[in-house]
Amino acid sequence: MRNISEEVIGVIGAGSFGTAIANILSENDSKVLLYVRDPKRAKKTSRERISSGQKLGQNIEMTNDLKSIADRCEVIFPVIPSANFRDMISVISPYLHPYHVLIHGTKGFDFFISEREEINTENPLSREHIKTVSEVIKEETSVLRVGCMAGPNLAKELDARKPAATVIASHFDEVINIGQRLLKNDRFMIYGSKDLIGIELCGILKNIIAIGAGSISGIGLGENAKSLFISRGLVEMVYIGTALGGNLQAFLGLAGIGDLIATCTSKLSRNFTVGYRLAKGETLEEITTSMEEVAEGIKTVKIVKELAETYHIKAPITNVLYKILHNEMTIREAHTYLMNFPFRAEIDFIESEEDKTL
């Protein structure tokens, strides 16, 4: 049985963001159980008290047993790459109950196609095959009280105790309140949102734009060009995001514009770094093998490109990035192409949307 006198909070994934979350929880006087898949790493981290380059808070206990996370923690923060998410959740699923609360911090799509199915022109990639992480949780477990967190939260800055804020989105006030109670402190603000899918999409889609922004920095086109690119990127995010079920408001808030600015201007961002290094002449393979953690944006570009085709959404930036990542276009060619792309209509889109809501 769980012990109520001492609430233990679970964090699944000890990457840089997962560790940062665990540290904030620990600092706010919660007991934390931090999961890492590899037993050796669990031991090593436990001994050295350093995880993903960050010093571990004193209330954090390491584990490599998912069952014990489910058994001991009512509130769990899963923070692992999207590619591993479904596998992880199906392992822990039998131990999860409807009393659990899951607030995830994963910024990528789940991509699930059954073995019998084939994606082709007859059966194009659609929303059926692509799920956000909250949708995966609801599919694989009996947990309903699900939330996500997204916002400009570069792990290194959080670790350096610099001020920041995040958005916790859930259909349940209860989940937002729990997130606020556990994470809020003097330098970490928590906003709440009911648009779960919208906020998840913000976190996912901004990675595409970050890769592009990195490439602009890499070839040294300057701040004007990068700002132009980010603005256009936001419009593209809105186009795609609203088509996939998010609301415009989410994209104009902290998890949208806020996170977009952080990821598109900082070398601390992984996705930005991918673009930057591509522009410096490295190949995609060289970059991904040398990176410690996954840059979600690479997978997202491919998925969104196909989804945009299925749903006839204009996505010039995503298309161009897809070509760059697949060596069908050089970065210079891409930017020349985008400079000639008629973009006025895109910006109009947001204005007209705003007019409608006013």
Place this chain on the structure above:
Amino acid sequence: MSRKKVRYSEVIPNKNDWPIVQLSRDRKSFIDDIVNQVYEAMVADKQGSLREEIEMTVHLEKLRTKSNPWKVDPADDRDFWKELQQRLVEVNLKDKVAVKKQERDILKEIIDRYANEIAGSFKKSSYRFAQKFVTFGFARLLNAARVKGLLALFSRQLDLDDKLHITGETEHLRKLTKMGTVVMVPTHFSNLDSILIGWVIQFLGLPPFIYGAGLNLFNIKILAYFMNSLGAYKVDRRKKNRIYLETLKTYSRVAIERGCHSLFFPGGTRSRSGEIESRLKLGLLQTTIQAQREIYQKAEANGEIKKVFIVPAVINYHFTLEAPALIRGFLKKTGRERYYVEADEFSTSYKISTFLFKFFSKGSDISVNIGRGMDILGNYVDDEGISNDKKGNIIDPRHYFMRGNEITFDKQRENEYVRVLGKRIIEEYHKYNRVFASHLTAFIAFKMLERKNPKLDLYDILRLPEDDLTLDYKEFKANFKKLRGKLEKLYKKGKVDMAAHMQQKAEQSIQVGLKNLGLYHDKQPLVRKGKKIIINDTNTLYYYHNRMNGYSLEKYI
């Protein structure tokens, strides 16, 4: 071909053990319980002032007694509200204590009046009588109509169940009524539905269910008699004030908590468009979740736990008596509940009798498909009433209400839960929808008409001149085969159900469909003439076609 007849024994043979009998025995304490709970909730609620709420209610009620009185309204209706208004004016507003006391007194009087009005007056003796009468009467009518000659009135050759096919999880339902409290949630197309389901319940040997019936139906004396004796409580759609709605919901919740099996039509009113419900009214549905939570909360003290089971049921007719009126209303966008006396085919006893006679005298089937039981969040339960999640893991619904190891009440949480439940019920409706050939023929004919006139909008198509209302039979048949194939695929995946007559040869299935589609309307919507199919009535055709919405079949035509 003769079907094997199944006879069901009564689940609870001793009627004194029926929850509804116990409830009517404790009627007074039951109503007091409701009054107190509504009163407490209203007083505790800090939204707006209580006085304003009361004044508004009294004002609206006075208006109603003047502008829209019904036969069923009590004789003192006007005087009651007039007197309350008088008292509200007379009080000295400076005397805070007196004002407060008056507000609370009046509030209690209003709730008490409402609760007594809503409460049905179930009598077990007349339940038996009404039940016998319905069964016996139906059977006699059926025989008289089918087997020629007056003597046939006394024949026992045919039973109602020859006409009415009850399919699906019937044994499962019987088990659930013994184990917990069942809330049956059928689709709603016709006023006949509540009588039908009433019959199904007694045929399956289940103890009686309580259900909310529109007060307007009580205007008709004969219906009122049967509904009173079958466990109906009254729902007055004219009253939209918060005190009334709160009383109504509390009635439903407390009855469920006390173990009374209930029947809701979660779509609210009859489907105006002919479509399967795609949006549910969540207010009453929410009482199931609240009741379950209260049961868990109270169980911690005394240990007994009754689970609440949600059982969807899909009713299918080849035709709906009220279709022309319903679709007309829908097309005029007046489909919402309004402040009026309903004037359709169910407005007089005469019309109902002629309908019943027509119904029994011609061969047209009705099916009631019982779905699998679910817990209050839409997880399937097994025969033992145990919930399983999608992956087959056993779950305890109590955990949905837990926070920090105890059961907590969170209004917003439960608002969200009822949305989850509503979605699940709609999924189940589509799954248990038994497709009749008539539905499919209507769907195909209407879609073909649309394809032939791609530039016209719905209203133009409905107004097409007669000359344009013919379809090629050969093409029609090809479409029928194709769509039936698609439906069979869905059927194999468990996403829809199909009537037996759909498995015949296409030619024959189409014939069944054409013959039965809107059988009793003045104009049958579709008629075959040689190599052509003639469309006689686009409105009703549209209505029946809507039934097949939601399966994405249109892309194949």
